[in-house]
Amino acid sequence: MKHTTRLMDIVQRSLNGPIKEEQEFNNDVTQGIQEKVQKYDIRIQDEHFINFDDELVDRVWAAAVEFLADCGVYCQSTRRVILHSKEEIESILETAPDNVWYGEGPDAVHEVARGVEDPRRPLLMGSPIGTAIEEEYYVPALISYIQEPEVDVTMAPSMDKIYGYDIRTRSPLEIMACWREIELTLAALRRSGRPGMAVTGLDNSISDVGQLSADGPGGLRKTDLHTFGIISELKTNFEVLNKLTHILYRGGIVDPYANPIYGGLGGGKEGQAVLITAAMIALNIVFMATCVGSSPTHPFHFNNTGKELLIPCSLSFQALARNSHLLTNLTATTVGGPGTKTLLYECVAFFIMSTVSGCSRILGPRSATGSITGHFSGLEARFAGEIMTAACRLTRDEAEEVVRKAYARYEGDLDKKAYGKHFKDVYDPDTIQPTGKWSRVYDEVKREVADWGLAL
Amino acid sequence: MPKDFEQIKRELEEAIKKGEKETASTLTQQALGQGVDPLDIVQKIMVPALTDVGQRFQNFEIYLPELMMAGDAAEKVTQLVEEITLARGETSMSQGTVILGQVEGDMHDIGRNILGTLLNSHGFKVLDLGRDVPASKFLEAAEKENADIIGLSALMTTTLPAQKRTINLFSEVGQRDEYYVIVGGGAVSPEWSEEIGADGYAPDAAGAVDLCKSLLQE
Numbered sequence: 001m002k003h004t005t006r007l008m009d010i011v012q013r014s015l016n017g018p019i020k021e022e023q024e025f026n027n028d029v030t031q032g033i034q035e036k037v038q039k040y041d042i043r044i045q046d047e048h049f050i051n052f053d054d055e056l057v058d059r060v061w062a063a064a065v066e067f068l069a070d071c072g073v074y075c076q077s078t079r080r081v082i083l084h085s086k087e088e089i090e091s092i093l094e095t096a097p098d099n100v101w102y103g104e105g106p107d108a109v110h111e112v113a114r115g116v117e118d119p120r121r122p123l124l125m126g127s128p129i130g131t132a133i134e135e136e137y138y139v140p141a142l143i144s145y146i147q148e149p150e151v152d153v154t155m156a157p158s159m160d161k162i163y164g165y166d167i168r169t170r171s172p173l174e175i176m177a178c179w180r181e182i183e184l185t186l187a188a189l190r191r192s193g194r195p196g197m198a199v200t201g202l203d204n205s206i207s208d209v210g211q212l213s214a215d216g217p218g219g220l221r222k223t224d225l226h227t228f229g230i231i232s233e234l235k236t237n238f239e240v241l242n243k244l245t246h247i248l249y250r251g252g253i254v255d256p257y258a259n260p261i262y263g264g265l266g267g268g269k270e271g272q273a274v275l276i277t278a279a280m281i282a283l284n285i286v287f288m289a290t291c292v293g294s295s296p297t298h299p300f301h302f303n304n305t306g307k308e309l310l311i312p313c314s315l316s317f318q319a320l321a322r323n324s325h326l327l328t329n330l331t332a333t334t335v336g337g338p339g340t341k342t343l344l345y346e347c348v349a350f351f352i353m354s355t356v357s358g359c360s361r362i363l364g365p366r367s368a369t370g371s372i373t374g375h376f377s378g379l380e381a382r383f384a385g386e387i388m389t390a391a392c393r394l395t396r397d398e399a400e401e402v403v404r405k406a407y408a409r410y411e412g413d414l415d416k417k418a419y420g421k422h423f424k425d426v427y428d429p430d431t432i433q434p435t436g437k438w439s440r441v442y443d444e445v446k447r448e449v450a451d452w453g454l455a456l
Numbered sequence: 457m458p459k460d461f462e463q464i465k466r467e468l469e470e471a472i473k474k475g476e477k478e479t480a481s482t483l484t485q486q487a488l489g490q491g492v493d494p495l496d497i498v499q500k501i502m503v504p505a506l507t508d509v510g511q512r513f514q515n516f517e518i519y520l521p522e523l524m525m526a527g528d529a530a531e532k533v534t535q536l537v538e539e540i541t542l543a544r545g546e547t548s549m550s551q552g553t554v555i556l557g558q559v560e561g562d563m564h565d566i567g568r569n570i571l572g573t574l575l576n577s578h579g580f581k582v583l584d585l586g587r588d589v590p591a592s593k594f595l596e597a598a599e600k601e602n603a604d605i606i607g608l609s610a611l612m613t614t615t616l617p618a619q620k621r622t623i624n625l626f627s628e629v630g631q632r633d634e635y636y637v638i639v640g641g642g643a644v645s646p647e648w649s650e651e652i653g654a655d656g657y658a659p660d661a662a663g664a665v666d667l668c669k670s671l672l673q674e
Binding site for chain 2: 030034130131132158160166167168169170204206207229231232233261262263264265266267268271299300302308369370371372373
C-alpha cells in the first residue's frame with residue numbers, strides 16, 4: 001500500500017499535535033475565517049448567483065490555504081489538532097490525483113479535473129445520496145437511476161429497516177444492513193445491464209463497524225467509491241480514521257466529504273466560501289482523498305439551492321478549479337421532491353452553477369432534502385444530467401441568466417417544504433417507468449428551460 | 457451618578473446583542489447594586505435582547521459566532537442574577553433543566569449547539585451530552601441532573617429509530633412520566649414525533665425554545 005507512510009504520518013500528527021479543547025478549536029475556526037475574510041478582502045456581490053471575478057477566486061484560495069495551515073483539523077479522540085504548514089499543504093496538493101477511473105469493463109467511467117467554463121462534461125452520480133426507502137422499493141428505486149444513460153455512477157439509498165427490523169448503530173444490525181445494501185445494489189446493477197457501474201458506499205455504515213465489514217471481498221469493490229464524512233467543521237475522530245485506514249489497505253477509491261453549515265462557524269457567504277475551500281483541501285491533505293466533495297447545508301431548510309449557498313459554492317469550486325487539480329464534487333440537495341416543478345427548477349440552478357464552476361462530478365439530486373423516506377426518483381437525475389450536459393457549453397454570463405430565471409421560479413418555495421411524492425406514487429414500481437403525470441411535469445419544465453436558451 | 461432604569465436597559469441590551477460579555481457583566485453588577493429587581497433584568501432586558509438576536513440569526517443578519525457571543529454574554533448576566541437571587545434565599549430563576557444530545561449513531565453538532573445557546577440564554581440550565589449518545593446516557597443524565605426536559609436530536613433518517621429506542625428505554629424503566637421528551641433535527645417530522653410518543657417537536661431552534669417554555673408552563 002503506497003500510502004502507508006503518509007497514513008502513519010497523519011495518525012502520528014493526530015496523536016502528537018497541539019492539545020486543544022474542542023470549544024477552543026471552534027473559536028479558532030470562527031476567528032480564523034473572519035480574519036482571513038478581512039485580510040483578503042473577500043466580498044461577494046449579492047446580486048449574483050455565479051461568480052465572475054477571477055481575482056476574488058484566487059484570494060479565496062489563498063485565504064483558505066492560510067486558514068487551514070493556521071487552524072488544522074481537530075481530532076476529537078485525542079483532543080489534538082492535526083496541523084500541516086502552508087508549504088506542506090502546497091506540496092501534498094501537487095501530488096493529488098487529477099483523474100481516476102470508476103467501475104469495471106464497459107461500465108467504467110473516467111473522472112478528470114475540470115476548469116472553470118470547461119467544455120468537458122462532469123460525471124453525474126445520479127442518486128438519492130443515502131435517502132432512506134422501504135426495502136420493498138429499494139431495488140426498483142435504485143434501478144430508476146441506473147437505467148438512465150445520463151447517469152455515470154450511482155450511490156444506493158439507505159434502508160429504513162433490515163428484514164423488517166430497526167437498524168441499530170454499532171450492532172450486528174448495522175453490519176447486516178451494510179451487507180444487504182451491497183447485495184441489493186449489485187442486484188440492481190445486474191438487472192439494469194450495467195454490472196460494472198461504480199457505486200459509492202457504504203450508505204448504511206454510520207459507524208466504522210459497518211464500513212469495515214462489507215467493504216471487502218464479496219462486498220464493496222475496489223473499483224467503487226468508498227465514502228465517509230468528516231465532522232463539521234474540520235473535525236475527525238478515530239472512527240473516521242479507522243474507515244480511512246481500511247479503505248487504503250483495501251486499495252479502494254477514497255471519496256470523503258465535508259458539509260459546512262451555512263450561518264455556522266464559518267458565518268455568512270464570504271466565510272462559507274473560505275471554509276468550503278479549506279474543507280476540500282483538508283480532505284486531500286488529511287484524509288488522502290482521491291476526490292473531494294461537499295454538500296453545504298442550510299441550517300433551517302436543509303438544502304443548498306438557496307442563493308446564500310449557490311454563490312459561495314460557485315466561488316469555492318472555482319477557487320479549487322483555478323488553483324489545484326483536485327477532483328471535486330458537489331451534491332445538489334433540493335427542497336423540492338418528485339412530482340414538483342420546484343425540484344426541477346432547483347436542479348437547473350444547482351447543476352448549471354456546479355458545471356460552469358469547474359466541478360468534475362455532480363451528485364444527486366438528493367430530493368426533498370434527503371430526509372423524507374422514499375421521496376426520490378430517477379427522472380430528476382435524468383433531467384439533472386441533461387441540464388449538466390447543456391451547461392458545458394455556457395459561459396458564466398450565460399449561465400447566470402438561466403440560473404436567475406430558474407431561481408425566480410422556486411425562490412418562494414424554499415420554506416414551503418414542497419417535498420413532493422414517494423417513489424411508488426411517481427413511478428410504476430413494476431415497470432420502473434415514471435407515471436404520466438410526473439413525465440408531463442418533466443416535459444413541461446424541460447420545454448420552458450429550452451425556451452430560455454439552454455440547448456437541451 | 458446612578459443610571460436610570462431606561463439607560464441601564466438600553467446599554468445592557470446593546471452589550472448582550474453585541475456579545476460584550478465583560479460590559480454586560482459590569483452593567484448587570486451596577487444595576488443590581490442600584491437595586492434593580494433581578495427579575496426585571498431578566499424579563500425586561502435580557503429576554504427582549506435575546507429574542508431580537510434569535511430573530512436576526514433566523515434572518516441571517518447575524519451568524520452562529522455572533523449568536524454564541526450574545527449567548528455567552530447573556531449567560532454571564534444570568535449567572536450574576538442567579539447568585540443574587542439565591543443569596544437572598546429566593547428560589548432559582550432558572551426556567552428548567554434541559555438535557556440535549558444527538559441520539560446514538562448521529563454525529564452532527566452544529567444545530568444542537570445553536571439550540572443549546574438559545575436555551576441557555578433564555579434562562580434554561582442546559583446539559584449537552586454531545587453526539588452519538590446511547591439511550592442509557594440520556595437516562596443517567598436525566599436522573600443525575602433532575603432534568604425537566606430531554607431533547608433528542610436526529611439529523612439522519614437512519615438514526616431516527618434511536619429516538620424511539622431512547623423513549624422506549626425511559627418507558628421500560630418506568631421513568632417516562634418523569635420528564636418531557638422532545639424531538640427535533642432535520643429527519644424528524646411532527647408525524648414521527650407523534651408515532652414514537654414524544655411530548656413535542658419543533659422544526660428549528662427558536663421553535664424548540666418556545667416548546668420548552670410552553671411545556672414547563674403546563
